[in-house]
Amino acid sequence: MTSALILIDLMPRIIALPLAPHSGDEVLARCRALAASFRASGRPVVLVRVERPNVAEQPPGSDFADGLVQGGDIVVVKRTIGAFYGTDMDEQLRGLGVNTVVLAGLVTTMGVESTARAAADHGYQLAFVADAMSGLAADEHEFAVERIFPRFGEVRNTADYL
Numbered sequence: 001m002t003s004a005l006i007l008i009d010l011m012p013r014i015i016a017l018p019l020a021p022h023s024g025d026e027v028l029a030r031c032r033a034l035a036a037s038f039r040a041s042g043r044p045v046v047l048v049r050v051e052r053p054n055v056a057e058q059p060p061g062s063d064f065a066d067g068l069v070q071g072g073d074i075v076v077v078k079r080t081i082g083a084f085y086g087t088d089m090d091e092q093l094r095g096l097g098v099n100t101v102v103l104a105g106l107v108t109t110m111g112v113e114s115t116a117r118a119a120a121d122h123g124y125q126l127a128f129v130a131d132a133m134s135g136l137a138a139d140e141h142e143f144a145v146e147r148i149f150p151r152f153g154e155v156r157n158t159a160d161y162l
Helices: 024-040 089-095 108-121 138-151
Strands: 002-008 045-050 074-078 098-106 125-134 153-156
Touching: 002 024, 002 108, 024 045, 024 098, 024 125, 045 089, 045 108, 074 089, 089 098, 098 108, 108 125, 108 138, 125 138, 138 153
Parallel strands: 002 045, 002 098, 045 074, 098 125, 125 153
Antiparallel strands: none
């Protein structure tokens, strides 16, 4: 069984939003630690960012946070809320023998949840890193982590992976 870490929308313009219950900087720090752990054990790290379709130029802060992408990482650029539709992420994961995805990033009830639902539809096993994601409101995040995500897979914390 091979697992991959999927980090969603760790972009300066999203990290800077007023997020809860964890700040964007807290989520970024935990995601960096998770990525380092996955890389050290030879497991794939997938970094996903969004681009707005049909615009000549992306807004400032639309690239990944500085230093986040490392050699050997898979980079996926999505143009919808979830990371599967219209991308080659499924093909890349399957090519590596991945059958379990571990999800973290921003925002819990948007990019993370949408990607999780599509991953389940594609037949992946799922795990969620609750303290390495955050929402636009704490109650939205907590509802997803406590009520929705357990229906799809395991909910853990960063310390469980380090």
